[in-house]
Amino acid sequence: xxxxxxxxxxxxxxxxxxxxxxxxxxxxxxxxxxxxxxxxxxxxxxxxxxxxxxxxxxxxxxxxxxxxxxxxxxxxxxxxxxxxxxxxxxxxxxxxxxxxxxxxxxxxxxxxxxxxxxxxxxxxxxxxxxxxxxxxxxxxxxxxxxxxxxxxxxxxxxxxxxxxxxxxxxxxxxxxxxxxxxxxxxxxxxxxxxxxxxxxxxxxxxxxxxxxxxxxxxxxxxxxxxxxxxxxxxxxxxxxxxxxxxxxxxxxxxxxxxxxxxxxxxxxxxxxxxxxxxxxxxxxxxxxxxxxxxxxxxxxxxxxxxxxxxxxxxxxxxxxxxxxxxxxxxxxxxxxxxxxxxxxxxxxxxxxxxxxxxxxxxxxxxxxxxxxxxxxxxxxxxxx
Amino acid sequence: xxxxxxxxxxxxxxxxxxxxxxxxxxxxxxxxxxxxxxxxxxxxxxxxxxxxxxxxxxxxxxxxxxxxxxxxxxxxxxxxxxxxxxxxxxxxxxxxxxxxxxxxxxxxxxxxxxxxxxxxxxxxxxxxxxxxxxxxxxxxxxxxxxxxxxxxxxxxxxxxxxxxxxxxxxxxxxxxxxxxxxxxxxxxxxxxxxxxxxxxxxxxxxxxxxxxxxxxxxxxxxxxxxxxxxxxxxxxxxxxxxxxxxxxxxxxxxxxxxxxxxxxxxxxxxxxxxxxxxxxxxxxxxxxxxxxxxxxxxxxxxxxxxxxxxxxxxxxxxxxxxxxxxxxxxxxxxxxxxxxxxxxxxxxxxxxxxxxxxxxxxxxxxxxxxxxxxxxxxxxxxxxxxxxxxxxxxxxxxxxxxxxxxxxxxxxxxxxxxxxxxxxxxxxxxxxxxxxxxxxxxxxxxxxxxxxxxxxxxxxxxxxxxxxxxxxxxxxxxxxxxxxxxxxxxxxxxxxxxxxxxxxxxxxxxxxxxxxxxxxxxxx
Numbered sequence: 001x002x003x004x005x006x007x008x009x010x011x012x013x014x015x016x017x018x019x020x021x022x023x024x025x026x027x028x029x030x031x032x033x034x035x036x037x038x039x040x041x042x043x044x045x046x047x048x049x050x051x052x053x054x055x056x057x058x059x060x061x062x063x064x065x066x067x068x069x070x071x072x073x074x075x076x077x078x079x080x081x082x083x084x085x086x087x088x089x090x091x092x093x094x095x096x097x098x099x100x101x102x103x104x105x106x107x108x109x110x111x112x113x114x115x116x117x118x119x120x121x122x123x124x125x126x127x128x129x130x131x132x133x134x135x136x137x138x139x140x141x142x143x144x145x146x147x148x149x150x151x152x153x154x155x156x157x158x159x160x161x162x163x164x165x166x167x168x169x170x171x172x173x174x175x176x177x178x179x180x181x182x183x184x185x186x187x188x189x190x191x192x193x194x195x196x197x198x199x200x201x202x203x204x205x206x207x208x209x210x211x212x213x214x215x216x217x218x219x220x221x222x223x224x225x226x227x228x229x230x231x232x233x234x235x236x237x238x239x240x241x242x243x244x245x246x247x248x249x250x251x252x253x254x255x256x257x258x259x260x261x262x263x264x265x266x267x268x269x270x271x272x273x274x275x276x277x278x279x280x281x282x283x284x285x286x287x288x289x290x291x292x293x294x295x296x297x298x299x300x301x302x303x304x305x306x307x308x309x310x311x312x313x314x315x316x317x318x319x320x321x322x323x324x325x326x327x328x329x330x331x332x333x334x335x336x337x338x339x340x341x342x343x344x345x346x347x348x349x350x351x352x353x354x355x356x357x358x359x360x361x362x363x364x365x366x367x368x369x370x371x372x373x374x375x376x377x378x379x380x381x382x383x384x
Numbered sequence: 385x386x387x388x389x390x391x392x393x394x395x396x397x398x399x400x401x402x403x404x405x406x407x408x409x410x411x412x413x414x415x416x417x418x419x420x421x422x423x424x425x426x427x428x429x430x431x432x433x434x435x436x437x438x439x440x441x442x443x444x445x446x447x448x449x450x451x452x453x454x455x456x457x458x459x460x461x462x463x464x465x466x467x468x469x470x471x472x473x474x475x476x477x478x479x480x481x482x483x484x485x486x487x488x489x490x491x492x493x494x495x496x497x498x499x500x501x502x503x504x505x506x507x508x509x510x511x512x513x514x515x516x517x518x519x520x521x522x523x524x525x526x527x528x529x530x531x532x533x534x535x536x537x538x539x540x541x542x543x544x545x546x547x548x549x550x551x552x553x554x555x556x557x558x559x560x561x562x563x564x565x566x567x568x569x570x571x572x573x574x575x576x577x578x579x580x581x582x583x584x585x586x587x588x589x590x591x592x593x594x595x596x597x598x599x600x601x602x603x604x605x606x607x608x609x610x611x612x613x614x615x616x617x618x619x620x621x622x623x624x625x626x627x628x629x630x631x632x633x634x635x636x637x638x639x640x641x642x643x644x645x646x647x648x649x650x651x652x653x654x655x656x657x658x659x660x661x662x663x664x665x666x667x668x669x670x671x672x673x674x675x676x677x678x679x680x681x682x683x684x685x686x687x688x689x690x691x692x693x694x695x696x697x698x699x700x701x702x703x704x705x706x707x708x709x710x711x712x713x714x715x716x717x718x719x720x721x722x723x724x725x726x727x728x729x730x731x732x733x734x735x736x737x738x739x740x741x742x743x744x745x746x747x748x749x750x751x752x753x754x755x756x757x758x759x760x761x762x763x764x765x766x767x768x769x770x771x772x773x774x775x776x777x778x779x780x781x782x783x784x785x786x787x788x789x790x791x792x793x794x795x796x797x798x799x800x801x802x803x804x805x806x807x808x809x810x811x812x813x814x815x816x817x818x819x820x821x822x823x824x825x826x827x828x829x830x831x832x833x834x835x836x837x838x839x840x841x842x843x844x845x846x847x848x849x850x851x852x853x854x855x856x857x858x859x860x861x862x863x864x865x866x867x868x869x870x871x872x873x874x875x876x877x878x879x880x881x882x883x884x885x886x887x888x889x890x891x892x893x894x895x896x897x898x899x900x901x902x903x904x905x906x907x908x
Contacts, residue, residue, distance in 0.1 A: 062503040065454065066496030073487035075461045080484035083476025083552075090465025090472075091851035097466055098861045102868060105455040109872055112451035116879055158719075160551045161470050163852045247549040338477040339547070339554040346484060353488040357496075364496055367507050382503065 012244035012334075014343040018081040019320070019333045021350055023313050025077055027306045029070035031190065032361075034305055036064040038191020038214075040107070040134020041184070043127055046195070046206045053127055054115060054377040054384065059198035061111055061384040062368050066361060068107070080346050084250055084336040085321055088162045092154050093147075095168040096140050103136035115384045138187040139180045145312055146179025146225075147171050149262065150233055151324030156251055165325060175228055181221045186283075186305055189214035193286050193301035196294040200371050208291050215287040215301075219280055222308060226276060229315065235261025236322045236330060243334070250335045255327040262315040272314055279307035386749060387850045394858035395467045395850045398865060400832070402459050404825055405869045409453035411824050414528055414575055415582025416446045417494075417521035419613060420501075421514075428514045438606055439517070440505070441888035442586060445880060447502060452876050454495070456869065461487075466861070471839050471849035477554045478544045478561060479534055479840075486530035494523025528575050536567025538840050539831070540633040546735055548718045548728075553843060566636065569624065570831075576620035577827065580787060581820035583614025587794060589884050591813035594804060599887050607803060607813075611794035618788045625784075634700075635841030639834035640683055641694045642770045643777045645669040649693040653680025659778065662771040667695060694767055701740065701763035704842075705754075708741030710734045712751040739843040740766075746847055768836040776826045776833075783823035790816045 007013055039060050047053040079086040090097055106129040114126035150173070153165045192211035196204060229235075234257040241253035266272045282304030290297025316322070322330040337343060377383045420439050427435035461483065464472045472480075497519045504513055537544075543560030544553045555561065587610035593603035640646075645657055647667045656679040660672030683691055692700075711734035717727035741751050744762040748754035754762075790812060797803045803810070835841060839849040 062499035063496075065499055066492065068454075068458075069487060069492045069495045072458065072461050072491060073484065075465075076480065076484035076487040079464065079472065079476050079480030081480075083480055084473050086465045086476060086480065087469035087472035087851075090462055091467070091469035091853065094466055094851070094853060094857050095860065097462060098864065101459050101462060102864055104458050105868060105872070108451040108454040109875070112447055113875060113879060116448075116883070160473065161852060162473070167857075247547065249550055338480065339550075341558070342477050342481055342555050345555075345558045346481060349485050349488055353485075353492075357488070357492050360493070361496055364500055367500060367504060382505065 009344060010245070011340045011343070014340065014347060015244065015333050015337050017347060018337060018343055019313075019317070022074070022078060022081065023310065024354075025070060025074040027309050029067075029074055030187065030305045030309060031302045032067040032070050033064070034138075034187045034190040035194035036060045036067050036107075036191070037134040037138045038187040038189065039195060040130045040191070041138055041188055042191055042195070042207070042210055043134070044131050046192075046210055047203060050120070050123060051374050051378050052203055053123075055199060055203060055372050055374060056195065057111060057114065057130070058372045058377055058383045059195060063365065064107070064111065066364065068104075071104075077346070077350075081338055081343060082320070082331075082336050083338055084248065085331050088154055088164075088331060089144075089152075089321055091162060092152055092164040093144055093171065094164075096144060096171055099168075100137045100140050103133050105133075106130065107133035111384055134187075134191075135184070138184045142180035142183025142186075143171055143176045145183065146176035147173075148321060149179070149229060149312065149316065150175055151236065151257075151322040151327070151330070153325040154321075154323050155326035155329050160250070175225070175233065178221055178225050178228065182218065182225055182308065185214045185218040185221060186308055189218055189283065189286060190301050190305055193290055193294070193298045196290045197298055198371050200373055211290055211297075211301075212287050215283040218304070219283050222276075222279060222283075226311075229262050230260055232259075233262065234259050235264065235315070236319050236327060237261050237264070238318060238332065241332070241334060246335070248335050248337050248339075250331055251329050253328055253330075253332075253335065255322075255330055257327055265314050265317055275307050275314060276311045279304050279311060282307060386746075387847060387852070388855065389847070390855050391853055391858055392847045392850050394855065394862055395853075396846065398467060398858065398862040399463065401862070402456065402463065402865055402869070403832075404828065405865075405873070406453070406456040406460055407824055407828055408821060408873070409449050409456060410528075411574075411578035411581035411820065412449045412585060413446070413453045413524050414578030415580065415617070416442060416449070416585065417517075417524045418579060419582050419586060419609065420446060421518045421521040422613070423609065424514050424517050428510050434602060434605065437888050438602060441602075442606070443501065444883060445585075445589075448876060448879050448883065450498065452872055455872065459865065467851050467853070467858075468839070468849050469851035471844060473552060474844055474849070475541075475544075475553045475840055477552060478537060478541070481555065481558070481561070482530045482534040482537070486527055486534075490523050490526035490530060492523075494520055494527060497523065525575055528578070529571050532571040532574055533562060533564065533567045535831075536564045536570050537561055538838075539570075539835055540564060540566035540636060541840050541843055546738060548715055548731060549722075551719075553840075566633070572624045573621060573827075576617050576624065577820065577824055579617035580614055580621055581824065583610045583617055583791070584787060584816055584820045586610035587614060587790075588814045588817035591810040592884075593887060595807065595810045595814070600804075602888055604803060607794070608798045611791055611798050614787070615791040615795050618784065618791055622784055622788060625781075633841060635835060635838060637692055638694075638697050638767060639773070639830075641692060641697060642768050642773045642834060643830060644679055644691075645672075645770055645774045646679075646691060646693045647695055649690055649696045650680075652684070652690045653677045653687045654683075654691045655679055657774075660774075662774050664770050694770070698763050698767060701766040702759055704737045704740040705744050705759050705762055707734045707737035708739065709744065709751055709754060710741075711738040712741035712745075716752075737842075739838070739840075739845065742848055743837065743845045746845070765837045768834050773830055773834050776829045780823045780826035780830065783819045783826070787816060787819050787823070 039056055043053060043056055047056045110126045110130040110133060114123055153170065154162055156162055189211055192207045192214055195207035196211065199207060237256050237258055239254045239256055242249065282300045285300030286297045286304060289300060318333040320331050320333060320336060420443055423435050423442065424439040427439060497516045500508070500516045501520055504516060508516065542564050543555060543557040545556045547554045586606050590603040590607040590610060593599045594607065645660060645662050646654065647669065655674040655676045657669060658673045658675060660669040662669055680687060680691060711731055714727045714730035714734065715738065717724050718731055743765060744754045744758055745751050747758040747761055793809055794813065797806050797809055837845050839846045
């Protein structure tokens with residue numbers, strides 16, 4: 001027992017656990033707030049009349065707020081557990097992240113204010129606000145991931161201040177944009193899968209068509225990005241470092257770049273190929289099952305979302321934010337974390353509170369289960 | 385490479401603007417969530433529909449405010465990384481922890497249940513809905529706790545040590561960070577201010593209905609609850625004012641001296657300067673009106689402890705800067721050769737003042753070769769702007785006492801049942817609505833400008849904390865935030881006023897059936 005605890009509480013194990021926790025939070029965000037973003041991006045297209053749009057908005061209205069906290073908590077957790085990545089990534093992707101924040105800011109007000117006034121122009125304005133609030137983050141998160149895979153142009157100076165060369169135009173390269181298509185189609189698929197659970201009639205049929213298109217685009221772009229990563233992009237290889245238990249000094253290692261290196265983890269442990277395979281299977285299953293078994297379809301879509309993120313994480317492991325400018329300054333699982341004490345405290349806090357969050361979130365969803373209909377929204381002013 | 389001074393100024397401006405916008409909405413969320421829980425508790429216990437109606441109506445206004453609180457809050461969680469990346473990497477080991485726990489423990493709960501508060505009336509039993517409302521209130525208040533632990537640490541950084549291997553501060557004791565006395569005092573002060581804000585809001589709008597003769601029963605009950613809740617809160621804000629935290633830690637002492645315009649160290653107990661003309665150039669206060677003893681009593685809770693004046697604090701800074709230069713020199717030697725035991729010993733000896741070495745780095749990039757003139761300049765930088773702090777503090781305190789007076793009058797009128805006759809009091813209550821916002825914004829101004837020139841007191845100077853960004857980046861982000869927030873604030877105010885004017889969905893708009901005499905008095 002004490003040996004197990006000693007193993008669990010070692011710096012190496014905790015660093016790995018925190019890599020997993022960040023994955024859990026990111027996946028939690030993509031599954032839960034992912035469908036809100038997807039519904040936002042689908043809003044002007046799937047729903048045409050005002051009441052139809054209110055159905056979509058009320059399908060996610062009571063729960064989107066809690067779902068968004070996966071994103072906020074992700075920000076806080078990366079700050080606490082991987083402060084070097086928090087500071088390097090967010091200042092490096094400055095313009096992109098500020099754009100995401102501008103877009104996300106439109107959502108809380110969009111949901112709450114849109115239906116408070118009857119004017120069609122007012123409502124249409126907020127509908128586009130909600131669309132931007134879904135579309136922009138869904139696209140930009142993928143673009144950011146695409147750039148992580150290629151390496152980001154940053155370096156540390158001798159006081160460990162991070163410097164970055166290149167702005168937003170640098171991010172919008174072909175592979176980055178392809179990754180953006182992957183995440184956008186993935187979250188649109190997730191949003192459509194959720195709508196199949198929460199709507200009826202015409203809306204549900206349109207959502208089903210959107211699901212089919214999104215799942216197809218997702219599968220093609222994910223496959224394309226996979227081939228590109230395997231044969232067109234340099235991965236990074238850690239050739240020497242201070243060790244998994246050493247203090248977090250991000251400039252004390254040696255790194256080389258190699259085409260195909262991002263496949264090394266899969267080649268070393270072939271069972272990991274199941275992860276990207278499950279991403280395809282999930283997308284196919286979502287399209288295949290969503291109409292008849294919407295619950296299973298939503299789970300299948302969620303599996304696709306989770307496995308897509310895991311695929312990227314596994315490909316890069318132990319790298320988290322490689323540097324294209326100064327590969328030896330890349331940030332890895334072993335040299336970008338906070339101190340052992342902080343990781344321990346945060347570990348126990350997460351173990352304590354995450355199950356609680358899952359418990360009450362499930363309770364709230366079970367209270368609000370069942371579809372939202374046109375009749376409900378048109379004769380109630382309790383709805384958004 | 386040194387950060388561009390314009391980037392530093394614009395980053396500060398952006399943080400100040402986004403934080404001050406955010407805090408327009410936070411105090412009302414803190415207080416109103418609790419008032420909603422209290423109103424709904426009364427409903428569940430008495431079964432009187434009017435309390436449900438109150439919970440729903442004030443809840444609607446709560447929702448309009450909450451949306452912008454969330455919108456402006458998203459920025460805050462990420463802004464440390466986007467604009468203050470050196471800060472984030474230097475102290476994230478400590479500062480990130482309360483922020484993450486806030487998400488895990490508080491904000492998740494608040495946000496998950498807030499939807500059910502609005503949408504769950506027909507789906508939940510009375511008791512379950514009440515539980516949901518309490519969890520929203522609890523969540524928002526816990527949220528404030530963790531955010532103020534984070535902020536308190538910036539004011540008084542305990543439980544942390546510098547690590548030369550990682551070139552950053554690292555946590556040495558979670559308990560010290562959590563039980564930081566400055567943070568605890570700030571928490572109580574801030575949430576009480578939030579309660580007072582909500583009380584002023586409900587009191588003022590209820591008074592407006594009473595002046596218009598609308599929703600009498602509804603407004604009278606709301607007025608009474610707000611008066612009692614507000615009096616308790618504002619007394620807590622004043623007596624637990626965070627001045628009591630000012631004797632701890634050097635930086636807090638500097639802040640106190642600046643707030644009071646105390647240029648000279650005074651024989652205890654020091655007098656309190658009510659008003660005066662601050663002359664920062666010559667380090668003196670003209671035409672000061674002073675009350676003897678009061679300052680010493682407030683700040684030190686004693687008659688014999690001295691309060692250090694600004695001139696003496698500047699002299700202390702010079703000594704600390706020279707120590708800090710030694711620490712900086714030793715740190716460079718340790719970085720070059722980790723085995724150098726002598727350098728390690730020197731670093732340990734002067735480590736506490738390493739931040740002061742960084743303070744002079746602004747003028748002497750290599751630190752160790754700073755001239756006497758540069759040291760003197762950095763020592764003066766160690767004092768925040770006295771005039772603005774002196775006045776902001778007095779506006780805050782003035783607004784606080786003004787609210788105290790209004791709540792006392794409101795309580796007296798409520799207990800004597802003379803609220804409807806005292807129209808001047810109702811008008812005064814409407815006029816008081818903006819007061820808590822003025823007080824809160826001034827309070828944050830004092831807390832944060834008073835901490836300058838540091839982001840983390842005595843550890844990390846503000847100018848060094850920023851990200852390596854261009855002026856263009858800052859114009860884009862600052863301009864975008866100001867435009868977006870201002871537009872949203874206009875929309876929010878419009879909706880708030882519209883729905884406040886509209887009033888509750890009242891079956892008998894001129895008054896409740898249980899107050900016939902008042903209603904007829906109003907109609908006559």
